[in-house]
Amino acid sequence: MSTVSVALGARSYDIVIEDGLLDRAGERLARYARGGRLVVVTDEHVAAAQLPRLLAALTGAGVAAEVITLPAGEGTKSWDGLSSLMDRLLALEVERNDHVIALGGGVIGDLVGFAAAILKRGCQFVQVPTTLLAQVDSSVGGKTAINTAAGKNLVGAFHQPSLVLIDPTSLDTLPAREVRAGYAEVVKYGLIDDAAFFDWCEKDGTKLLAGDPQARAHAIEKSVGAKAAIVADDEEERSGRRALLNLGHTFGHALEAETGYSDRLLHGEAVAAGMALAFRFSAAQGLCPAEDARRVTAHLRAAGLPAGLSDAGVDADGATLVAHMMHDKKMDGGKLPFLLARGIGQTYLDKQVDLKAVEAFLDGERVAA
Numbered sequence: 001m002s003t004v005s006v007a008l009g010a011r012s013y014d015i016v017i018e019d020g021l022l023d024r025a026g027e028r029l030a031r032y033a034r035g036g037r038l039v040v041v042t043d044e045h046v047a048a049a050q051l052p053r054l055l056a057a058l059t060g061a062g063v064a065a066e067v068i069t070l071p072a073g074e075g076t077k078s079w080d081g082l083s084s085l086m087d088r089l090l091a092l093e094v095e096r097n098d099h100v101i102a103l104g105g106g107v108i109g110d111l112v113g114f115a116a117a118i119l120k121r122g123c124q125f126v127q128v129p130t131t132l133l134a135q136v137d138s139s140v141g142g143k144t145a146i147n148t149a150a151g152k153n154l155v156g157a158f159h160q161p162s163l164v165l166i167d168p169t170s171l172d173t174l175p176a177r178e179v180r181a182g183y184a185e186v187v188k189y190g191l192i193d194d195a196a197f198f199d200w201c202e203k204d205g206t207k208l209l210a211g212d213p214q215a216r217a218h219a220i221e222k223s224v225g226a227k228a229a230i231v232a233d234d235e236e237e238r239s240g241r242r243a244l245l246n247l248g249h250t251f252g253h254a255l256e257a258e259t260g261y262s263d264r265l266l267h268g269e270a271v272a273a274g275m276a277l278a279f280r281f282s283a284a285q286g287l288c289p290a291e292d293a294r295r296v297t298a299h300l301r302a303a304g305l306p307a308g309l310s311d312a313g314v315d316a317d318g319a320t321l322v323a324h325m326m327h328d329k330k331m332d333g334g335k336l337p338f339l340l341a342r343g344i345g346q347t348y349l350d351k352q353v354d355l356k357a358v359e360a361f362l363d364g365e366r367v368a369a
């Protein structure tokens with residue numbers, strides 16, 4: 001077992017990582033059960049694959065669970081998904097001091113977190129992530145949101161969980177495509193500021209993708225440790241440090257918008273393509289060695305992830321993609337700061353990027369594909 005703490009003063013919390021934790025979560029969660037009950041929110045796939053383990057643990061600890069099961073997929077992170085969840089939480093008479101349990105991937109975590117942030121002006125929640133992406137990234141840090149017609153995560157709040165329980169064995173039922181999508185956010189930590197970890201990904205990433213328990217534990221602990229440190233330093237993305245976690249996301253969110261937030265392109269896949277584009281753009285601008293951009297592209301493709309527009313199934317011109325980017329939350333005074341790289345492990349926030357250059361670069365990528 002390992003525990004990582006997110007140091008945020010009164011809002012500090014632990015992230016507990018342990019194989020089999022789901023089966024032993026009853027005692028840990030029982031302390032949050034007021035009146036002997038807890039509300040668990042999950043999606044239909046997780047309800048079939050992992051919920052029985054959590055329910056058995058809760059029953060064993062004498063806790064009664066009310067379960068809300070939502071449709072699986074990015075479409076649930078929407079006004080409709082939020083409205084339906086809020087009505088159901090209100091019908092269950094969840095109170096401000098109650099804890100709601102989010103059991104699922106990033107969609108459930110982001111949606112439940114946002115619902116918790118606004119239910120009766122704020123109740124509490126616990127993250128029990130069941131995808132690789134959620135275990136290495138979305139369950140930590142308190143970014144909660146839904147998507148709107150204008151773009152990704154545009155309505156949301158910073159609302160930290162009280163606890164994060166990570167059971168890597170819950171990934172045993174996760175489809176391989178979802179494991180690969182989560183792996184993109186693992187690689188991200190190496191590319192941001194840890195070149196040695198990117199080396200590890202090149203050497204041992206395939207073990208992680210195959211479900212090797214040691215590789216899985218190493219990747220989750222490294223990722224969560226890196227994210228916890230960044231969040232503790234810049235909780236609400238004010239100083240620029242937390243923005244580093246957005247590497248690949250400005251391009252990636254534009255690709256997700258272009259594919260309609262659908263199964264055509266998963267968030268992690270869009271981030272993979274976005275990181276490769278960020279590195280190639282950096283190289284094209286003379287900021288980053290071409291060899292580093294080549295390594296990033298090659299590694300993502302070797303992992304079965306998209307590393308460009310055509311891999312991602314996107315056939316849009318630069319102007320269309322840049323128009324999506326204008327909704328990015330990093331926009332500041334009409335300018336869009338970009339996460340660029342001076343090399344692997346040397347990501348930085350560049351506030352001087354010329355959007356015409358981004359547009360021309362993307363047009364070139366489209367032609368080259």
Ligand SMILES: NC(=O)c1ccc[n+]([C@@H]2O[C@H](COP(=O)([O-])OP(=O)(O)OC[C@H]3O[C@@H](n4cnc5c(N)ncnc54)[C@H](O)[C@@H]3O)[C@@H](O)[C@H]2O)c1
Pocket residue numbers: 043044045046049050072073074077104105106107108110130131132133134137138139140141142143144153170171172173174175178181182185266267268
């Ligand atoms: N808040 C953050 O910091 C943050 C970080 C990264 C991503 N995100 C968000 O996370 C979302 C993507 O999350 P995701 O990739 O986890 O997708 P997801 O929540 O849609 O889960 C992916 C699929 O796997 C299924 N699933 C989940 N766990 C399973 C299991 N153990 N066994 C079998 N099936 C399982 C789900 O039902 C779903 O079909 C995006 O909306 C993204 O914007 C948020």
Ligand SMILES: O=C(O)C(=O)C[C@@H](O)[C@H](O)[C@H](O)COP(=O)(O)O
Pocket residue numbers: 137141143152153185242243245246249329
């Ligand atoms: O936690 C963060 O900060 C991140 O940026 C993590 C990202 O992986 C995640 O996709 C996040 O939701 C994107 O944030 P956004 O502010 O661009 O919506």
Ligand SMILES: [Zn+2]
Pocket residue numbers: 137185249267271
């Ligand atoms: Zn992400």
